[in-house]
Amino acid sequence: MEMRKTTPDLSVTLSGVTLRNPVVPASGCFGFGYGMSEFYDIDILGSISFKGTTRDPRFGNPLPRVAECSAGLINSVGLQNPGIDAVIAEELPRMREVFHQPIIANISGFSIDEYVECCEKINGEEQVAIIELNVSCPNVHGGGMSFGTCCDSVADVVREVKKVVTKPLYVKLTPNVTDIVAIGRSAVEAGADGLCLINTLLGMRIDIKTRRPVIANRMGGFSGPAVFPVAVRMVNQVAHSCGVPVIGCGGVSTASDVIEMMMAGATAVEVGAANLVNPFACKEIVENLPLEMERLGITSLSEIIGIV
Amino acid sequence: MQKIEMEIKGKYTVKSNRRLTHKTWVMTLGGDTGAITAPGQFVNVAIPGKYLRRPISICDYSHERGEIVLLYDVVGEGTLAMSGMRQGDTLDLLNGLGNGFTLDTDSRRPLLLGGGIGCAPLLNLASALRRRGKNPVAILGYNTAADSFGMDRWFEEAGVEAYIATVDGSIGTKGFVTDVIREKNIEGDYFHACGPMPMLKALCMGLDIPGEVSIESRMGCGFGACMCCSVETADGSKRICKDGPVFRKEELIWK
Numbered sequence: 001m002e003m004r005k006t007t008p009d010l011s012v013t014l015s016g017v018t019l020r021n022p023v024v025p026a027s028g029c030f031g032f033g034y035g036m037s038e039f040y041d042i043d044i045l046g047s048i049s050f051k052g053t054t055r056d057p058r059f060g061n062p063l064p065r066v067a068e069c070s071a072g073l074i075n076s077v078g079l080q081n082p083g084i085d086a087v088i089a090e091e092l093p094r095m096r097e098v099f100h101q102p103i104i105a106n107i108s109g110f111s112i113d114e115y116v117e118c119c120e121k122i123n124g125e126e127q128v129a130i131i132e133l134n135v136s137c138p139n140v141h142g143g144g145m146s147f148g149t150c151c152d153s154v155a156d157v158v159r160e161v162k163k164v165v166t167k168p169l170y171v172k173l174t175p176n177v178t179d180i181v182a183i184g185r186s187a188v189e190a191g192a193d194g195l196c197l198i199n200t201l202l203g204m205r206i207d208i209k210t211r212r213p214v215i216a217n218r219m220g221g222f223s224g225p226a227v228f229p230v231a232v233r234m235v236n237q238v239a240h241s242c243g244v245p246v247i248g249c250g251g252v253s254t255a256s257d258v259i260e261m262m263m264a265g266a267t268a269v270e271v272g273a274a275n276l277v278n279p280f281a282c283k284e285i286v287e288n289l290p291l292e293m294e295r296l297g298i299t300s301l302s303e304i305i306g307i308v
Numbered sequence: 309m310q311k312i313e314m315e316i317k318g319k320y321t322v323k324s325n326r327r328l329t330h331k332t333w334v335m336t337l338g339g340d341t342g343a344i345t346a347p348g349q350f351v352n353v354a355i356p357g358k359y360l361r362r363p364i365s366i367c368d369y370s371h372e373r374g375e376i377v378l379l380y381d382v383v384g385e386g387t388l389a390m391s392g393m394r395q396g397d398t399l400d401l402l403n404g405l406g407n408g409f410t411l412d413t414d415s416r417r418p419l420l421l422g423g424g425i426g427c428a429p430l431l432n433l434a435s436a437l438r439r440r441g442k443n444p445v446a447i448l449g450y451n452t453a454a455d456s457f458g459m460d461r462w463f464e465e466a467g468v469e470a471y472i473a474t475v476d477g478s479i480g481t482k483g484f485v486t487d488v489i490r491e492k493n494i495e496g497d498y499f500h501a502c503g504p505m506p507m508l509k510a511l512c513m514g515l516d517i518p519g520e521v522s523i524e525s526r527m528g529c530g531f532g533a534c535m536c537c538s539v540e541t542a543d544g545s546k547r548i549c550k551d552g553p554v555f556r557k558e559e560l561i562w563k
Contacts, residue, residue, distance in 0.1 A: 035532050063536075063538075065528075068386070073528065276533060277359060277529070279402070
Protein backbone atom coordinates (compact mmCIF):
# COMPACT_ATOMS: atom_id res chain seq x y z
CA MET A 1 0.00 0.00 0.00
CA GLU A 2 2.79 2.39 0.90
CA MET A 3 4.37 1.69 -2.50
CA ARG A 4 1.69 3.22 -4.67
CA LYS A 5 1.31 6.28 -2.50
CA THR A 6 2.80 9.31 -4.22
CA THR A 7 3.71 12.50 -2.44
CA PRO A 8 1.09 15.04 -3.44
CA ASP A 9 2.51 18.09 -5.19
CA LEU A 10 1.53 21.22 -3.28
CA SER A 11 3.82 23.62 -5.08
CA VAL A 12 2.45 26.50 -7.13
CA THR A 13 4.11 29.16 -9.25
CA LEU A 14 3.19 32.85 -9.28
CA SER A 15 4.82 34.78 -12.14
CA GLY A 16 7.91 32.57 -12.00
CA VAL A 17 8.04 32.49 -8.19
CA THR A 18 7.59 28.94 -6.93
CA LEU A 19 6.01 28.50 -3.51
CA ARG A 20 6.27 25.17 -1.68
CA ASN A 21 2.51 25.36 -1.13
CA PRO A 22 -0.23 27.91 -1.83
CA VAL A 23 -0.79 28.87 1.82
CA VAL A 24 0.11 32.49 2.54
CA PRO A 25 -0.87 34.44 5.68
CA ALA A 26 -2.56 37.63 4.54
CA SER A 27 -1.15 41.06 5.24
CA GLY A 28 -2.08 42.47 8.62
CA CYS A 29 -2.85 39.13 10.21
CA PHE A 30 0.67 37.80 10.73
CA GLY A 31 2.88 40.83 11.34
CA PHE A 32 6.35 40.15 9.95
CA GLY A 33 6.15 36.50 10.90
CA TYR A 34 8.70 36.36 13.69
CA GLY A 35 6.04 36.83 16.38
CA MET A 36 4.09 33.91 14.98
CA SER A 37 7.21 31.75 14.91
CA GLU A 38 6.75 31.47 18.69
CA PHE A 39 3.81 29.22 17.82
CA TYR A 40 5.28 27.04 15.06
CA ASP A 41 8.00 26.76 12.44
CA ILE A 42 6.67 29.25 9.89
CA ASP A 43 9.02 27.94 7.17
CA ILE A 44 6.26 25.42 6.35
CA LEU A 45 4.30 28.29 4.75
CA GLY A 46 4.35 29.02 1.03
CA SER A 47 4.99 32.70 1.63
CA ILE A 48 3.98 35.51 3.96
CA SER A 49 2.39 38.76 2.90
CA PHE A 50 3.83 41.10 5.47
CA LYS A 51 2.08 43.91 7.35
CA GLY A 52 0.97 46.73 5.04
CA THR A 53 3.81 49.21 4.86
CA THR A 54 3.71 52.92 4.07
CA ARG A 55 6.45 55.50 3.53
CA ASP A 56 6.11 57.08 6.97
CA PRO A 57 5.54 55.35 10.31
CA ARG A 58 1.86 55.25 11.23
CA PHE A 59 0.34 54.65 14.64
CA GLY A 60 -3.04 53.93 13.12
CA ASN A 61 -6.56 54.59 14.32
CA PRO A 62 -7.94 55.13 17.84
CA LEU A 63 -9.30 52.16 19.84
CA PRO A 64 -11.53 50.21 19.65
CA ARG A 65 -10.26 48.94 16.32
CA VAL A 66 -12.12 45.65 16.25
CA ALA A 67 -15.71 44.43 16.41
CA GLU A 68 -17.32 41.01 16.54
CA CYS A 69 -19.60 39.94 13.66
CA SER A 70 -21.41 36.76 12.75
CA ALA A 71 -18.69 34.50 11.32
CA GLY A 72 -16.21 37.33 11.10
CA LEU A 73 -14.90 40.60 12.43
CA ILE A 74 -14.53 44.23 11.49
CA ASN A 75 -11.14 45.86 11.91
CA SER A 76 -10.00 49.41 11.56
CA VAL A 77 -6.32 49.26 12.47
CA GLY A 78 -5.48 52.07 10.06
CA LEU A 79 -2.26 50.71 8.54
CA GLN A 80 -0.20 50.85 11.70
CA ASN A 81 3.39 50.18 10.64
CA PRO A 82 6.89 51.47 11.35
CA GLY A 83 7.40 52.88 7.84
CA ILE A 84 9.35 51.46 4.89
CA ASP A 85 12.84 52.37 6.15
CA ALA A 86 12.32 50.71 9.54
CA VAL A 87 10.72 47.71 7.85
CA ILE A 88 13.85 47.24 5.73
CA ALA A 89 16.30 48.00 8.54
CA GLU A 90 14.59 46.20 11.44
CA GLU A 91 11.60 44.03 10.50
CA LEU A 92 12.97 42.19 7.46
CA PRO A 93 16.21 41.10 9.19
CA ARG A 94 14.15 39.66 12.06
CA MET A 95 11.82 38.02 9.55
CA ARG A 96 14.77 36.48 7.69
CA GLU A 97 15.98 34.76 10.86
CA VAL A 98 12.89 32.57 10.99
CA PHE A 99 11.51 32.60 7.46
CA HIS A 100 13.44 31.45 4.40
CA GLN A 101 10.69 31.29 1.78
CA PRO A 102 9.83 33.98 -0.78
CA ILE A 103 8.23 37.04 0.83
CA ILE A 104 5.30 39.04 -0.48
CA ALA A 105 5.74 42.73 0.36
CA ASN A 106 2.43 44.49 0.96
CA ILE A 107 2.82 48.18 0.16
CA SER A 108 0.29 50.91 0.82
CA GLY A 109 0.25 54.60 0.13
CA PHE A 110 -1.74 57.77 0.05
CA SER A 111 -0.24 59.17 -3.14
CA ILE A 112 1.38 57.78 -6.27
CA ASP A 113 4.73 59.22 -5.18
CA GLU A 114 4.52 57.31 -1.92
CA TYR A 115 3.75 54.02 -3.67
CA VAL A 116 6.61 54.55 -6.09
CA GLU A 117 9.11 55.39 -3.35
CA CYS A 118 8.17 52.41 -1.16
CA CYS A 119 8.07 49.93 -4.02
CA GLU A 120 11.43 51.08 -5.36
CA LYS A 121 12.97 50.56 -1.92
CA ILE A 122 11.41 47.18 -1.25
CA ASN A 123 12.22 45.96 -4.77
CA GLY A 124 15.88 45.92 -3.73
CA GLU A 125 15.32 43.43 -0.91
CA GLU A 126 16.52 40.01 -1.99
CA GLN A 127 14.00 37.86 -0.17
CA VAL A 128 11.07 39.92 -1.41
CA ALA A 129 9.77 37.93 -4.36
CA ILE A 130 6.49 39.70 -5.10
CA ILE A 131 5.26 43.20 -4.42
CA GLU A 132 1.60 43.38 -3.45
CA LEU A 133 0.14 46.81 -3.97
CA ASN A 134 -2.66 47.58 -1.55
CA VAL A 135 -4.85 50.08 -3.40
CA SER A 136 -7.63 50.08 -0.82
CA CYS A 137 -6.46 53.06 1.20
CA PRO A 138 -7.81 56.56 0.62
CA ASN A 139 -6.20 58.51 -2.17
CA VAL A 140 -5.31 61.91 -0.78
CA HIS A 141 -4.78 63.32 -4.26
CA GLY A 142 -8.05 61.90 -5.48
CA GLY A 143 -10.10 63.50 -2.74
CA GLY A 144 -9.95 60.62 -0.31
CA MET A 145 -11.55 58.00 -2.52
CA SER A 146 -9.71 54.72 -2.53
CA PHE A 147 -7.29 54.23 -5.45
CA GLY A 148 -8.77 50.80 -5.90
CA THR A 149 -12.32 51.95 -6.57
CA CYS A 150 -11.56 53.68 -9.83
CA CYS A 151 -10.09 52.14 -13.00
CA ASP A 152 -8.08 55.22 -13.91
CA SER A 153 -6.45 55.70 -10.51
CA VAL A 154 -5.55 51.99 -10.27
CA ALA A 155 -3.99 52.19 -13.72
CA ASP A 156 -2.09 55.38 -12.83
CA VAL A 157 -0.51 53.94 -9.71
CA VAL A 158 0.34 50.60 -11.35
CA ARG A 159 1.90 52.29 -14.37
CA GLU A 160 4.14 54.51 -12.24
CA VAL A 161 5.21 51.74 -9.86
CA LYS A 162 5.90 49.39 -12.75
CA LYS A 163 8.55 51.83 -14.02
CA VAL A 164 10.67 51.36 -10.89
CA VAL A 165 10.27 47.68 -9.98
CA THR A 166 11.72 44.52 -11.46
CA LYS A 167 9.86 42.04 -9.27
CA PRO A 168 6.37 40.78 -10.09
CA LEU A 169 3.77 43.40 -9.17
CA TYR A 170 0.44 42.16 -7.83
CA VAL A 171 -2.44 44.49 -7.09
CA LYS A 172 -4.65 43.73 -4.12
CA LEU A 173 -8.16 44.69 -5.08
CA THR A 174 -10.93 46.00 -2.90
CA PRO A 175 -14.33 44.30 -3.25
CA ASN A 176 -16.08 47.59 -2.52
CA VAL A 177 -16.67 48.32 -6.19
CA THR A 178 -19.44 47.81 -8.72
CA ASP A 179 -17.37 45.89 -11.25
CA ILE A 180 -14.23 44.23 -9.93
CA VAL A 181 -13.43 42.74 -13.33
CA ALA A 182 -13.14 46.22 -14.84
CA ILE A 183 -10.76 47.30 -12.07
CA GLY A 184 -8.71 44.12 -12.49
CA ARG A 185 -8.45 44.62 -16.23
CA SER A 186 -7.29 48.21 -15.77
CA ALA A 187 -4.56 47.05 -13.41
CA VAL A 188 -3.41 44.38 -15.85
CA GLU A 189 -3.48 46.75 -18.83
CA ALA A 190 -1.29 49.12 -16.82
CA GLY A 191 1.23 46.36 -16.26
CA ALA A 192 0.19 44.36 -13.19
CA ASP A 193 1.67 40.87 -13.24
CA GLY A 194 -1.05 39.45 -11.04
CA LEU A 195 -3.99 40.29 -8.84
CA CYS A 196 -4.86 39.55 -5.25
CA LEU A 197 -8.45 39.62 -4.03
CA ILE A 198 -10.40 40.33 -1.99
CA ASN A 199 -9.46 42.91 0.58
CA THR A 200 -12.07 43.49 3.32
CA LEU A 201 -15.65 44.57 2.74
CA LEU A 202 -16.59 47.88 4.34
CA GLY A 203 -18.76 47.20 7.35
CA MET A 204 -20.09 48.74 10.53
CA ARG A 205 -21.45 47.63 13.90
CA ILE A 206 -23.40 49.73 16.39
CA ASP A 207 -23.48 49.18 20.15
CA ILE A 208 -27.23 49.44 20.71
CA LYS A 209 -26.78 50.11 24.43
CA THR A 210 -24.50 53.12 24.01
CA ARG A 211 -26.00 54.05 20.61
CA ARG A 212 -22.51 54.51 19.19
CA PRO A 213 -20.44 52.71 16.57
CA VAL A 214 -18.38 49.88 18.10
CA ILE A 215 -15.35 50.90 16.03
CA ALA A 216 -13.86 54.27 17.04
CA ASN A 217 -13.38 55.11 13.37
CA ARG A 218 -17.10 54.27 12.82
CA MET A 219 -16.54 51.69 10.08
CA GLY A 220 -13.92 49.19 9.10
CA GLY A 221 -13.05 46.17 7.02
CA PHE A 222 -15.25 43.10 7.38
CA SER A 223 -13.50 39.75 7.01
CA GLY A 224 -13.76 36.16 8.13
CA PRO A 225 -15.68 33.09 6.92
CA ALA A 226 -18.77 35.22 6.25
CA VAL A 227 -17.10 36.84 3.24
CA PHE A 228 -15.76 33.59 1.74
CA PRO A 229 -18.57 33.14 -0.83
CA VAL A 230 -18.12 36.74 -2.01
CA ALA A 231 -14.39 36.14 -2.38
CA VAL A 232 -14.85 32.88 -4.29
CA ARG A 233 -17.26 34.59 -6.68
CA MET A 234 -14.96 37.55 -7.32
CA VAL A 235 -11.85 35.38 -7.70
CA ASN A 236 -13.76 33.25 -10.20
CA GLN A 237 -14.85 36.28 -12.23
CA VAL A 238 -11.44 37.94 -12.22
CA ALA A 239 -9.36 34.80 -12.79
CA HIS A 240 -11.30 33.97 -15.93
CA SER A 241 -11.26 37.43 -17.44
CA CYS A 242 -8.00 39.18 -16.55
CA GLY A 243 -5.38 36.74 -17.88
CA VAL A 244 -2.94 36.94 -14.94
CA PRO A 245 -2.41 34.75 -11.85
CA VAL A 246 -4.70 35.49 -8.94
CA ILE A 247 -4.01 35.19 -5.23
CA GLY A 248 -7.35 34.34 -3.64
CA CYS A 249 -8.14 35.85 -0.28
CA GLY A 250 -11.20 36.28 1.90
CA GLY A 251 -12.54 34.10 4.68
CA VAL A 252 -10.31 31.10 3.96
CA SER A 253 -10.13 29.01 7.12
CA THR A 254 -9.57 25.37 6.13
CA ALA A 255 -7.75 23.18 3.62
CA SER A 256 -11.01 22.60 1.76
CA ASP A 257 -11.49 26.38 1.51
CA VAL A 258 -8.03 26.57 -0.10
CA ILE A 259 -9.01 23.93 -2.64
CA GLU A 260 -12.32 25.67 -3.36
CA MET A 261 -10.53 28.99 -3.83
CA MET A 262 -8.04 27.36 -6.21
CA MET A 263 -10.81 25.70 -8.20
CA ALA A 264 -12.35 29.18 -8.49
CA GLY A 265 -9.14 30.39 -10.11
CA ALA A 266 -6.60 31.21 -7.39
CA THR A 267 -2.99 30.12 -7.87
CA ALA A 268 -2.14 30.86 -4.22
CA VAL A 269 -4.40 31.55 -1.30
CA GLU A 270 -4.07 34.07 1.50
CA VAL A 271 -5.41 33.34 4.96
CA GLY A 272 -6.30 36.34 7.11
CA ALA A 273 -8.83 36.42 9.93
CA ALA A 274 -8.48 32.70 10.67
CA ASN A 275 -4.96 33.35 12.06
CA LEU A 276 -6.39 35.74 14.63
CA VAL A 277 -8.77 33.27 16.25
CA ASN A 278 -6.44 30.30 15.82
CA PRO A 279 -2.71 31.09 15.65
CA PHE A 280 -2.18 27.57 14.27
CA ALA A 281 -4.69 28.03 11.42
CA CYS A 282 -2.12 28.14 8.59
CA LYS A 283 -0.14 25.25 10.06
CA GLU A 284 -3.30 23.14 10.24
CA ILE A 285 -4.20 24.06 6.66
CA VAL A 286 -0.74 23.10 5.38
CA GLU A 287 -0.92 19.80 7.25
CA ASN A 288 -4.46 19.01 6.12
CA LEU A 289 -3.98 19.92 2.44
CA PRO A 290 -2.36 16.58 1.44
CA LEU A 291 -5.09 14.65 3.30
CA GLU A 292 -7.82 16.70 1.63
CA MET A 293 -6.15 16.24 -1.78
CA GLU A 294 -5.97 12.49 -1.29
CA ARG A 295 -9.63 12.39 -0.28
CA LEU A 296 -10.56 14.28 -3.45
CA GLY A 297 -8.17 12.40 -5.75
CA ILE A 298 -6.00 15.44 -6.47
CA THR A 299 -2.31 14.64 -7.04
CA SER A 300 -1.11 18.11 -7.94
CA LEU A 301 -2.65 21.36 -6.73
CA SER A 302 -1.60 23.17 -9.90
CA GLU A 303 -4.02 21.01 -11.86
CA ILE A 304 -7.11 22.36 -10.14
CA ILE A 305 -6.42 26.07 -10.58
CA GLY A 306 -9.45 27.63 -12.24
CA ILE A 307 -11.08 24.36 -13.27
CA VAL A 308 -14.47 25.82 -12.36
CA MET B 309 11.85 29.27 21.24
CA GLN B 310 8.59 27.69 20.29
CA LYS B 311 6.28 27.07 23.17
CA ILE B 312 4.62 23.71 23.22
CA GLU B 313 1.49 23.94 21.10
CA MET B 314 -0.66 21.99 23.56
CA GLU B 315 0.20 24.35 26.37
CA ILE B 316 -0.79 27.47 24.45
CA LYS B 317 -3.99 26.28 22.85
CA GLY B 318 -6.11 23.57 24.30
CA LYS B 319 -9.39 22.28 25.59
CA TYR B 320 -10.28 22.99 29.18
CA THR B 321 -13.05 21.39 31.20
CA VAL B 322 -15.44 23.52 33.21
CA LYS B 323 -15.20 22.31 36.81
CA SER B 324 -17.60 24.92 38.16
CA ASN B 325 -19.22 28.13 36.99
CA ARG B 326 -21.24 30.11 39.45
CA ARG B 327 -22.75 33.51 39.91
CA LEU B 328 -21.29 35.76 42.62
CA THR B 329 -23.21 39.02 42.15
CA HIS B 330 -25.76 40.52 39.77
CA LYS B 331 -23.00 40.64 37.12
CA THR B 332 -19.89 38.81 38.29
CA TRP B 333 -19.27 35.07 37.78
CA VAL B 334 -16.44 32.74 38.72
CA MET B 335 -15.43 29.83 36.50
CA THR B 336 -12.94 27.14 37.42
CA LEU B 337 -11.36 25.27 34.53
CA GLY B 338 -9.27 22.12 34.52
CA GLY B 339 -6.45 21.63 32.01
CA ASP B 340 -2.85 22.37 31.12
CA THR B 341 -1.53 25.45 32.91
CA GLY B 342 1.99 25.08 31.51
CA ALA B 343 1.83 28.26 29.43
CA ILE B 344 1.14 30.49 32.44
CA THR B 345 4.36 32.09 33.65
CA ALA B 346 3.21 35.07 35.74
CA PRO B 347 0.18 36.45 37.56
CA GLY B 348 -1.58 39.09 35.48
CA GLN B 349 -1.53 37.07 32.27
CA PHE B 350 -4.79 36.30 30.52
CA VAL B 351 -6.57 33.62 28.54
CA ASN B 352 -8.41 34.17 25.26
CA VAL B 353 -11.59 32.16 25.33
CA ALA B 354 -13.26 30.76 22.20
CA ILE B 355 -17.00 31.18 22.72
CA PRO B 356 -19.23 28.76 20.80
CA GLY B 357 -21.13 30.75 18.18
CA LYS B 358 -18.85 33.80 18.41
CA TYR B 359 -16.02 34.53 16.02
CA LEU B 360 -13.56 36.48 18.14
CA ARG B 361 -12.18 35.07 21.35
CA ARG B 362 -12.81 36.92 24.61
CA PRO B 363 -9.79 37.94 26.67
CA ILE B 364 -10.26 37.24 30.38
CA SER B 365 -7.59 37.80 33.02
CA ILE B 366 -6.44 34.84 35.08
CA CYS B 367 -7.63 35.35 38.65
CA ASP B 368 -5.83 32.36 40.05
CA TYR B 369 -4.14 29.18 38.85
CA SER B 370 -2.46 26.10 40.21
CA HIS B 371 0.09 24.13 38.20
CA GLU B 372 -0.25 21.29 40.73
CA ARG B 373 -4.01 20.93 40.40
CA GLY B 374 -4.07 21.89 36.71
CA GLU B 375 -6.64 24.55 37.47
CA ILE B 376 -7.44 28.05 36.27
CA VAL B 377 -9.90 30.40 37.95
CA LEU B 378 -11.54 33.12 35.86
CA LEU B 379 -13.57 35.93 37.33
CA TYR B 380 -15.71 37.71 34.75
CA ASP B 381 -18.50 40.25 34.47
CA VAL B 382 -21.34 39.50 32.10
CA VAL B 383 -21.12 42.59 29.90
CA GLY B 384 -22.20 41.34 26.47
CA GLU B 385 -23.16 38.35 24.39
CA GLY B 386 -19.80 36.59 24.75
CA THR B 387 -19.63 36.69 28.53
CA LEU B 388 -23.37 35.91 28.68
CA ALA B 389 -22.65 32.73 26.74
CA MET B 390 -19.80 31.95 29.15
CA SER B 391 -22.20 32.22 32.07
CA GLY B 392 -24.29 29.51 30.43
CA MET B 393 -21.45 26.97 30.50
CA ARG B 394 -22.01 24.02 32.80
CA GLN B 395 -19.75 21.65 34.70
CA GLY B 396 -18.23 19.18 32.25
CA ASP B 397 -18.47 21.52 29.23
CA THR B 398 -15.24 22.19 27.39
CA LEU B 399 -13.79 25.53 26.33
CA ASP B 400 -10.99 26.20 23.85
CA LEU B 401 -8.44 28.61 25.33
CA LEU B 402 -5.29 30.35 24.29
CA ASN B 403 -3.43 30.37 27.56
CA GLY B 404 -0.70 32.33 29.28
CA LEU B 405 -1.04 35.43 27.07
CA GLY B 406 0.53 38.77 27.89
CA ASN B 407 3.44 39.78 30.11
CA GLY B 408 1.91 39.68 33.61
CA PHE B 409 2.87 41.62 36.71
CA THR B 410 6.45 42.30 37.81
CA LEU B 411 7.43 40.18 40.80
CA ASP B 412 11.12 41.01 41.16
CA THR B 413 10.86 44.56 42.49
CA ASP B 414 12.61 45.92 45.56
CA SER B 415 9.23 46.50 47.14
CA ARG B 416 8.57 45.22 50.66
CA ARG B 417 5.02 46.55 50.99
CA PRO B 418 3.28 46.46 47.59
CA LEU B 419 -0.24 47.84 47.24
CA LEU B 420 -2.65 45.74 45.19
CA LEU B 421 -5.28 48.16 43.95
CA GLY B 422 -8.31 46.74 42.17
CA GLY B 423 -11.38 48.34 40.70
CA GLY B 424 -14.42 46.13 40.08
CA ILE B 425 -13.61 43.13 37.92
CA GLY B 426 -10.05 44.48 37.80
CA CYS B 427 -9.55 42.95 41.26
CA ALA B 428 -9.38 39.53 39.58
CA PRO B 429 -5.70 39.26 38.53
CA LEU B 430 -4.52 40.65 41.87
CA LEU B 431 -5.43 37.47 43.75
CA ASN B 432 -2.76 35.22 42.32
CA LEU B 433 -0.37 38.17 42.37
CA ALA B 434 -0.94 38.45 46.12
CA SER B 435 0.13 34.83 46.68
CA ALA B 436 3.12 35.17 44.36
CA LEU B 437 4.32 38.30 46.18
CA ARG B 438 3.86 36.58 49.56
CA ARG B 439 6.01 33.69 48.34
CA ARG B 440 8.74 36.22 47.58
CA GLY B 441 8.70 37.42 51.17
CA LYS B 442 6.79 40.61 50.50
CA ASN B 443 3.92 41.86 52.60
CA PRO B 444 1.26 43.04 50.14
CA VAL B 445 -1.99 44.74 51.07
CA ALA B 446 -5.06 44.55 48.82
CA ILE B 447 -7.56 47.36 48.42
CA LEU B 448 -10.63 46.52 46.41
CA GLY B 449 -12.83 49.26 45.01
CA TYR B 450 -16.46 48.82 43.94
CA ASN B 451 -19.31 51.13 43.07
CA THR B 452 -21.63 49.68 45.66
CA ALA B 453 -22.05 46.75 48.08
CA ALA B 454 -24.03 44.79 45.48
CA ASP B 455 -20.90 44.57 43.27
CA SER B 456 -18.80 43.09 46.06
CA PHE B 457 -18.85 39.36 46.80
CA GLY B 458 -16.41 39.05 49.65
CA MET B 459 -13.26 38.85 47.55
CA ASP B 460 -11.46 40.49 50.48
CA ARG B 461 -11.85 37.14 52.26
CA TRP B 462 -10.13 35.36 49.32
CA PHE B 463 -7.13 37.63 49.87
CA GLU B 464 -7.21 37.05 53.61
CA GLU B 465 -7.25 33.29 52.99
CA ALA B 466 -4.05 33.85 50.97
CA GLY B 467 -2.61 35.59 54.04
CA VAL B 468 -3.01 39.08 52.64
CA GLU B 469 -4.61 41.97 54.47
CA ALA B 470 -7.53 43.38 52.42
CA TYR B 471 -9.81 46.41 52.50
CA ILE B 472 -12.85 47.49 50.54
CA ALA B 473 -13.90 50.90 49.26
CA THR B 474 -17.27 51.66 47.71
CA VAL B 475 -18.16 54.85 45.90
CA ASP B 476 -21.50 55.05 47.75
CA GLY B 477 -20.06 53.93 51.09
CA SER B 478 -22.47 50.99 51.35
CA ILE B 479 -19.61 48.80 52.61
CA GLY B 480 -16.03 49.55 53.59
CA THR B 481 -14.57 52.99 53.23
CA LYS B 482 -16.69 55.50 51.31
CA GLY B 483 -14.84 56.63 48.22
CA PHE B 484 -12.02 55.21 46.14
CA VAL B 485 -9.08 52.92 46.88
CA THR B 486 -6.97 56.04 47.48
CA ASP B 487 -9.36 57.03 50.29
CA VAL B 488 -8.58 53.71 52.01
CA ILE B 489 -4.85 54.40 51.71
CA ARG B 490 -5.39 57.75 53.43
CA GLU B 491 -7.91 56.57 56.03
CA LYS B 492 -5.92 53.49 57.09
CA ASN B 493 -2.58 55.26 56.74
CA ILE B 494 -1.22 52.49 54.52
CA GLU B 495 2.38 53.07 53.53
CA GLY B 496 3.06 51.17 50.37
CA ASP B 497 6.33 51.36 48.44
CA TYR B 498 4.98 50.07 45.08
CA PHE B 499 1.58 49.57 43.50
CA HIS B 500 0.11 46.97 41.15
CA ALA B 501 -3.28 48.09 39.87
CA CYS B 502 -6.03 46.87 37.60
CA GLY B 503 -9.39 48.51 37.02
CA PRO B 504 -11.23 51.09 34.94
CA MET B 505 -9.09 53.60 33.05
CA PRO B 506 -10.15 56.68 35.10
CA MET B 507 -9.03 54.84 38.25
CA LEU B 508 -5.71 53.83 36.71
CA LYS B 509 -5.16 57.36 35.48
CA ALA B 510 -5.82 58.74 38.98
CA LEU B 511 -3.37 56.26 40.48
CA CYS B 512 -0.61 56.87 37.93
CA MET B 513 -0.97 60.63 38.26
CA GLY B 514 -1.64 60.71 42.00
CA LEU B 515 0.49 58.12 43.76
CA ASP B 516 4.12 59.15 44.24
CA ILE B 517 5.42 55.60 44.55
CA PRO B 518 6.54 53.46 41.61
CA GLY B 519 3.96 51.14 40.18
CA GLU B 520 2.40 49.35 37.27
CA VAL B 521 -1.11 48.95 35.91
CA SER B 522 -2.89 46.31 33.89
CA ILE B 523 -5.12 47.73 31.17
CA GLU B 524 -7.76 46.16 28.99
CA SER B 525 -9.09 46.67 25.50
CA ARG B 526 -11.17 44.98 22.88
CA MET B 527 -8.72 42.62 21.20
CA GLY B 528 -8.52 40.91 17.85
CA CYS B 529 -6.09 38.04 18.36
CA GLY B 530 -4.67 38.42 21.88
CA PHE B 531 -1.14 37.41 20.83
CA GLY B 532 0.27 40.42 19.03
CA ALA B 533 -0.53 39.72 15.39
CA CYS B 534 -3.33 42.12 14.43
CA MET B 535 -2.47 45.45 16.09
CA CYS B 536 -6.12 45.94 17.14
CA CYS B 537 -5.16 46.90 20.72
CA SER B 538 -2.18 49.22 20.21
CA VAL B 539 -1.51 52.06 22.62
CA GLU B 540 0.94 54.90 22.26
CA THR B 541 3.37 54.85 25.17
CA ALA B 542 6.41 56.83 26.21
CA ASP B 543 8.46 54.01 24.63
CA GLY B 544 6.55 54.01 21.36
CA SER B 545 3.61 51.99 20.20
CA LYS B 546 2.83 48.89 22.28
CA ARG B 547 0.33 46.08 21.93
CA ILE B 548 -1.79 45.69 25.06
CA CYS B 549 -2.13 41.95 24.43
CA LYS B 550 1.52 41.12 23.80
CA ASP B 551 3.69 43.90 25.27
CA GLY B 552 1.13 44.35 28.07
CA PRO B 553 -1.41 44.14 29.54
CA VAL B 554 0.81 45.37 32.41
CA PHE B 555 2.65 48.64 31.87
CA ARG B 556 4.88 50.69 34.18
CA LYS B 557 3.14 53.89 35.21
CA GLU B 558 5.74 56.04 33.39
CA GLU B 559 5.08 54.18 30.14
CA LEU B 560 1.47 55.22 29.79
CA ILE B 561 0.50 58.56 28.32
CA TRP B 562 -2.62 60.04 29.92
CA LYS B 563 -4.54 62.63 27.95
